[in-house]
Amino acid sequence: MAVLLIAIPLLFAFVSILNKKYAFYLLALVAAFNFVFSFFLEKGMYSIGGFGPFGINLLVDQYALIGLWLLNGLFFLTVMINLKASKKLATVLIVLLAGINGLLLTNDLFNLFVFLEITGISAYLLTTENKKPVSSFNYLVQGTVGSGLYLLGLVILYSMIGTLNMSDVISRIYTIGATPTTLLLPFMLMFIGLGVEAKLLPFNSWVKGVLEKAKPLSGTLVSSVIAGTILLVFGRLLTTVMVISNADMLITIILIATIIAGEVAAFKSTRIREILLFSSIGQAGLVVYLFTHGLLMQGVLLIIANVLSKFVLFTIGASLAEAAGDEVEELRGAFKNNKLLGIGFTVAALSVTGLPLFFGFVVKLNVLLGIFGSYDLITPIIILVVSLIEGVYFIKLLMKLWYGESNVQIKNVLMTVSVLSVAVVLIVLGVYYQPMMDLVAPIKDEMIMIIQGGSF
Amino acid sequence: MIQIASILLVMLGLYGILTNRNIIKIIISLNIFEVGLNLFIVSLAYVEGGIDPILTSHSASSTLSFVDPLPHALVLTAIVIGVGTTALGLAFAKKIYAKYGTYELDEMGVE
Numbered sequence: 001m002a003v004l005l006i007a008i009p010l011l012f013a014f015v016s017i018l019n020k021k022y023a024f025y026l027l028a029l030v031a032a033f034n035f036v037f038s039f040f041l042e043k044g045m046y047s048i049g050g051f052g053p054f055g056i057n058l059l060v061d062q063y064a065l066i067g068l069w070l071l072n073g074l075f076f077l078t079v080m081i082n083l084k085a086s087k088k089l090a091t092v093l094i095v096l097l098a099g100i101n102g103l104l105l106t107n108d109l110f111n112l113f114v115f116l117e118i119t120g121i122s123a124y125l126l127t128t129e130n131k132k133p134v135s136s137f138n139y140l141v142q143g144t145v146g147s148g149l150y151l152l153g154l155v156i157l158y159s160m161i162g163t164l165n166m167s168d169v170i171s172r173i174y175t176i177g178a179t180p181t182t183l184l185l186p187f188m189l190m191f192i193g194l195g196v197e198a199k200l201l202p203f204n205s206w207v208k209g210v211l212e213k214a215k216p217l218s219g220t221l222v223s224s225v226i227a228g229t230i231l232l233v234f235g236r237l238l239t240t241v242m243v244i245s246n247a248d249m250l251i252t253i254i255l256i257a258t259i260i261a262g263e264v265a266a267f268k269s270t271r272i273r274e275i276l277l278f279s280s281i282g283q284a285g286l287v288v289y290l291f292t293h294g295l296l297m298q299g300v301l302l303i304i305a306n307v308l309s310k311f312v313l314f315t316i317g318a319s320l321a322e323a324a325g326d327e328v329e330e331l332r333g334a335f336k337n338n339k340l341l342g343i344g345f346t347v348a349a350l351s352v353t354g355l356p357l358f359f360g361f362v363v364k365l366n367v368l369l370g371i372f373g374s375y376d377l378i379t380p381i382i383i384l385v386v387s388l389i390e391g392v393y394f395i396k397l398l399m400k401l402w403y404g405e406s407n408v409q410i411k412n413v414l415m416t417v418s419v420l421s422v423a424v425v426l427i428v429l430g431v432y433y434q435p436m437m438d439l440v441a442p443i444k445d446e447m448i449m450i451i452q453g454g455s456f
Numbered sequence: 457m458i459q460i461a462s463i464l465l466v467m468l469g470l471y472g473i474l475t476n477r478n479i480i481k482i483i484i485s486l487n488i489f490e491v492g493l494n495l496f497i498v499s500l501a502y503v504e505g506g507i508d509p510i511l512t513s514h515s516a517s518s519t520l521s522f523v524d525p526l527p528h529a530l531v532l533t534a535i536v537i538g539v540g541t542t543a544l545g546l547a548f549a550k551k552i553y554a555k556y557g558t559y560e561l562d563e564m565g566v567e
Binding site: 110113114117121124125128133134136137140141144145148151152155158159164 | 466470473479482486489490493496497500526527530533534537540541544545548549551552555561564
């Protein structure tokens with residue numbers, strides 16, 4: 001059943017090459033199908049080809065379901081908003097959809113590599129929309145080297161423990177008695193490989209080139225949908241596979257450096273897309289930090305908040321920048337003529353900074369409580385200071401965008417409606433957050449249960 | 457021995473990617489990196505005096521004398537993916553040449 005989410009997009013990708021005229025309608029159909037179908041999925045382990053635990057398995061648990069609902073929904077919205085752009089890239093987008101669903105569902109380390117490459121290749125192709133071939137090439141080289149290192153890591157892990165099944169890895173490690181020192185090599189290689197796509201600090205020089213001039217379609221997909229997928233994959237791997245225990249110090253320093261560098265660079269920048277891209281680097285660092293410290297639930301909440309608000313921010317930010325120019329100074333008063341879009345942008349920006357009444361506040365509160373709970377006092381201080389920086393630059397940005405004279409006009413009813421509805425979701429979840437908490441509460445217990453050999 | 461050689465190839469590829477400023481040379485280095493990786497994966501499957509992992513009339517004395525077939529399957533997939541990325545990289549190279557008239561990253565100016 002679950003395999004349809006991957007197989008149908010792949011099938012339609014071939015069909016769309018044969019019928020170029022109808023490619024866009026196929027894309028819309030497949031995206032809608034994946035979104036609707038993910039609500040009818042039943043939890044469980046689906047083995048492909050009937051090889052049981054030895055072959056490739058797809059795992060549908062609460063964690064995968066949350067990712068599927070969120071990202072398939074946002075993918076559909078993004079495609080629909082950017083009708084014109086997605087018509088040209090319809091086939092690529094269908095393949096990307098297959099890659100995203102595969103990444104969220106798979107329970108096999110090598111299969112994960114394949115989907116990482118599928119997602120990566122379609123992401124490189126998406127960035128050609130920006131007409132900056134050198135940065136696309138840069139992205140391709142770094143992404144390929146990253147996934148190559150991930151492959152090296154997983155093969156070394158395989159030769160040590162003899163399995164690629166993600167839920168079997170930890171029990172095998174205990175059976176053969178591998179020490180953390182010997183496991184450090186494969187896990188660090190895998191961490192670096194995924195870190196390239198997740199935009200962690202030393203490996204993220206591709207981000208600026210790809211996103212600083214990104215059009216609404218590729219910008220929103222790369223910074224919201226693909227980033228959310230990779231971070232969810234990171235969370236699953238760091239919880240069920242990679243038990244990095246004696247590299248904590250090193251990784252913590254890398255991640256804190258990512259958070260600080262991202263936010264400070266965003267503070268310093270004067271261009272709207274640059275501000276958003278640097279802020280998303282900082283947020284990615286924070287999410288991975290939470291995962292490495294075992295705070296899975298808080299990490300997932302942060303991903304949800306981030307993906308939703310980055311969708312709004314990048315859609316509006318990139319459209320404004322395309323219409324009037326990148327510099328914030330040129331965009332002074334841009335929201336005067338586009339009040340509804342302005343309201344959506346403001347809600348999303350305030351949610352990212354973590355003001356009460358918005359979803360971001362609930363998330364940040366949970367994150368800080370979680371970190372305090374693990375008797376770590378320095379990191380919360382860093383996060384609070386960074387949040388302050390974040391608040392300052394976002395409010396500065398909002399002030400400039402609301403006050404001043406401008407004649408920028410953006411007329412796109414579909415965009416306004418979907419941006420506003422996501423903004424409403426951010427407010428509703430900020431006030432009435434209990435259902436969301438109930439939704440994410442069981443994810444960690446489920447994962448641990450599956451590792452220990454239980455089933456649904 | 458072959459494992460050390462393949463890791464050396466991987467390192468050589470990485471060195472090439474980091475030091476070259478010519479797009480075609482970078483793509484070649486990327487290929488060397490991938491070839492080294494694939495050789496390394498295949499070498500892990502090798503068993504001294506092992507037999508083919510297929511059903512034959514000679515019954516093996518123990519399952520341990522089989523060569524591990526999984527890494528070969530992995531390499532097959534990895535090769536296909538590598539070809540895909542190389543093709544895409546060359547397409548980008550063509551685009552870059554059409555835009556700037558050169559393959560040298562330093563001669564393109566700041567993008």
